[in-house]
Amino acid sequence: MKYDVIIGLEIHIQLKTQSKMFCSCSTDYFGKDPNTLTCPVCTGMPGTLPIPNKRAIELCILMGLATDCAIDQSIKFDRKHYFYPDLPKGYQISQYDEPLCKNGYVMIREDDRTEKIEIERIHQEEDVAKSHHIVDPTTGLEYSLIDYNKAGIPLMEIVSKPVIRSAADARLYAARIRQIARYLDISDADMEKGQMRCEPNVSIQLPGTWKYNDGKILPAEKSNKSDKAAKLNPKVEIKNIGSITAVEKSIDYEIEWMSRELENGNELEQQTRGWNAHTGETEFQRTKESAEDYRYFKEPDIPIINVSTSNVDTIGEQLVKLPSERENNYIEKLSLTPYDACVIADDRANSEFFDELVSKVSEEISGDLSEAAKLSANWLTGIIFAYMNDSGKKITDINLRLEDLAHIIAEVQAGKANNQKAKKLVRKALETDGNLGELYESANTQVISDVDELETIAKKVINANEKAAQDFKSGKQNAIGFLIGQIMKESKGNADPNKAREVLIKLLES
Amino acid sequence: MKVDKDFIKHIANLAKIRLSKEQIDKFTPQMKTILDSADVLQNFDSEKIPQKRYNTLEFEQLRDDKPAASQSQEEALRNAPYNEKGFVKVPGGVIDN
Ligand SMILES: [Zn+2]
Numbered sequence: 001m002k003y004d005v006i007i008g009l010e011i012h013i014q015l016k017t018q019s020k021m022f023c024s025c026s027t028d029y030f031g032k033d034p035n036t037l038t039c040p041v042c043t044g045m046p047g048t049l050p051i052p053n054k055r056a057i058e059l060c061i062l063m064g065l066a067t068d069c070a071i072d073q074s075i076k077f078d079r080k081h082y083f084y085p086d087l088p089k090g091y092q093i094s095q096y097d098e099p100l101c102k103n104g105y106v107m108i109r110e111d112d113r114t115e116k117i118e119i120e121r122i123h124q125e126e127d128v129a130k131s132h133h134i135v136d137p138t139t140g141l142e143y144s145l146i147d148y149n150k151a152g153i154p155l156m157e158i159v160s161k162p163v164i165r166s167a168a169d170a171r172l173y174a175a176r177i178r179q180i181a182r183y184l185d186i187s188d189a190d191m192e193k194g195q196m197r198c199e200p201n202v203s204i205q206l207p208g209t210w211k212y213n214d215g216k217i218l219p220a221e222k223s224n225k226s227d228k229a230a231k232l233n234p235k236v237e238i239k240n241i242g243s244i245t246a247v248e249k250s251i252d253y254e255i256e257w258m259s260r261e262l263e264n265g266n267e268l269e270q271q272t273r274g275w276n277a278h279t280g281e282t283e284f285q286r287t288k289e290s291a292e293d294y295r296y297f298k299e300p301d302i303p304i305i306n307v308s309t310s311n312v313d314t315i316g317e318q319l320v321k322l323p324s325e326r327e328n329n330y331i332e333k334l335s336l337t338p339y340d341a342c343v344i345a346d347d348r349a350n351s352e353f354f355d356e357l358v359s360k361v362s363e364e365i366s367g368d369l370s371e372a373a374k375l376s377a378n379w380l381t382g383i384i385f386a387y388m389n390d391s392g393k394k395i396t397d398i399n400l401r402l403e404d405l406a407h408i409i410a411e412v413q414a415g416k417a418n419n420q421k422a423k424k425l426v427r428k429a430l431e432t433d434g435n436l437g438e439l440y441e442s443a444n445t446q447v448i449s450d451v452d453e454l455e456t457i458a459k460k461v462i463n464a465n466e467k468a469a470q471d472f473k474s475g476k477q478n479a480i481g482f483l484i485g486q487i488m489k490e491s492k493g494n495a496d497p498n499k500a501r502e503v504l505i506k507l508l509e510s
Numbered sequence: 511m512k513v514d515k516d517f518i519k520h521i522a523n524l525a526k527i528r529l530s531k532e533q534i535d536k537f538t539p540q541m542k543t544i545l546d547s548a549d550v551l552q553n554f555d556s557e558k559i560p561q562k563r564y565n566t567l568e569f570e571q572l573r574d575d576k577p578a579a580s581q582s583q584e585e586a587l588r589n590a591p592y593n594e595k596g597f598v599k600v601p602g603g604v605i606d607n
Pocket residue numbers: 020023024025037038039040041042043152
């Protein structure tokens with residue numbers, strides 16, 4: 001790549017509240033008839049007053065605390081004006097120069113590589129209406145239909161510093177933000193439902209022409225006076241991204257498009273482009289407004305809100321152990337691979353299930369924690385995840401007694417139970433919501449390694465398969481595989497295959 | 511504030527309004543008059559006037575997150591000039607995707 005890639009990400013996330021940001025209308029808008037969840041406040045009727053939702057502000061502060069932001073303890077709202085009718089007031093209540101949270105960071109991880117992604121700000125605002133764009137098939141006339149049910153839902157905007165240097169890291173960062181929001185139940189952050197939206201801004205610059213300074217990309221200083229002052233290439237903002245993978249794809253497309261434009265001698269223009277998931281391309285939408293076009297000013301209808309340190313501390317009590325800390329623990333203390341660590345820590349409930357399983361397994365095997373962790377990871381990411389995947393269930397829908405599962409894991413590990421059979425039993429318990437302990441007690445999973453018992457079975461198999469036995473005796477080594485298979489069948493899979501082989505050979509060679 | 515034809519065109523563009531050349535010529539001096547009047551206020555020396563502090567709210571005074579009934583769809587659409595199938599209807603091209 002000839003160019004340096006510079007990416008910043010704006011992420012909007014709806015906050016999981018019962019009522020809207022500035023009025024008491026319900027936020028339960030999914031699948032509702034249009035314009036049935038509005039009131040004079042959220043439709044901007046004259047004489048109404050917005051009253052901020054306490055829970056929404058708590059959730060925004062919680063996100064700030066989880067990302068190590070400084071919290072502004074005197075909250076100021078501003079009006080952001082624009083002409084689109086997606087908010088009936090003619091402006092959006094947002095925050096301009098004093099965001100609720102600022103200067104935080106998250107760590108992203110891919111295998112052994114970790115990166116710190118700095119967060120510039122997290123501010124509190126309100127969502128806008130949903131609109132459908134329609135072209136009349138007979139007249140060709142274009143119009144939009146607007147549903148204000150979504151207008152006024154609490155929204156937070158998380159703005160990263162322009163420190164992301166690849167499309168893949170942008171994807172990891174978006175996934176991390178979503179993870180944290182879900183861990184803390186701040187939002188379900190479902191991108192398909194529009195509960196989370198990512199808007200990357202991307203520019204490409206020739207190496208040496210730019211520098212990063214305090215959250216800003218600036219032209220590099222001239223190295224000598226004869227140099228022309230370096231002019232930065234403008235950035236492009238990408239909208240309409242509907243999934244975490246589309247974050248990466250759309251940025252990759254954009255980088256290629258911009259470098260081709262530059263190579264063809266074209267000048268880039270600051271603009272907003274829309275990602276089209278069907279064509280896998282971005283399309284021109286509009287030239288971007290600048291901040292002054294929004295004519296921000298302080299929202300006169302909402303006083304400054306004082307948040308005390310004890311308010312912040314109380315909100316902080318809702319914090320839990322977060323995914324990157326869990327990943328680090330798994331890798332450093334439990335010797336899991338970074339891959340397994342990330343897969344398990346991805347979801348809070350999965351991760352909590354894993355922690356309990358590890359502790360139960362370690363009691364059973366009286367081995368070290370790493371051994372218990374390795375076994376637990378294999379069973380969780382193997383058979384249990386497979387079942388969750390097939391059934392669409394979550395770990396919290398599963399009723400396995402962890403003691404039973406840990407006991408079986410330990411028995412298999414000790415060679416006392418047949419691995420395949422034990423896994424089938426667990427699957428059965430999952431599918432039937434059965435009692436794993438009872439199933440295990442009544443099922444015959446004990447490995448047969450007793451020589452006398454194996455000899456009895458082997459003799460029976462030899463008698464029934466005289467030709468194979470003869471083949472082996474006359475030097476056909478692979479005939480033994482067939483006979484072992486028959487022993488396994490005869491023993492319903494419980495014979496220890498290695499012992500069975502020894503017994504067979506002994507019998508046939510005698 | 512510098513109010514010229516480009517400024518008027520810029521505002522028209524933001525508002526998604528198409529203006530004819532004649533309209534731009536007509537609106538430019540009108541807009542200048544309006545903004546000059548606003549400038550009178552902007553330039554008023556308020557330094558010596560004691561600042562009244564903004565009222566403040568304590569965090570505890572904020573609204574509890576309890577939903578309440580909304581108005582009906584009919585009520586919501588009552589002041590919309592055009593509607594269709596329960597939606598508010600607006601001309602094409604004026605809304606951001
Ligand atoms: Zn409302």
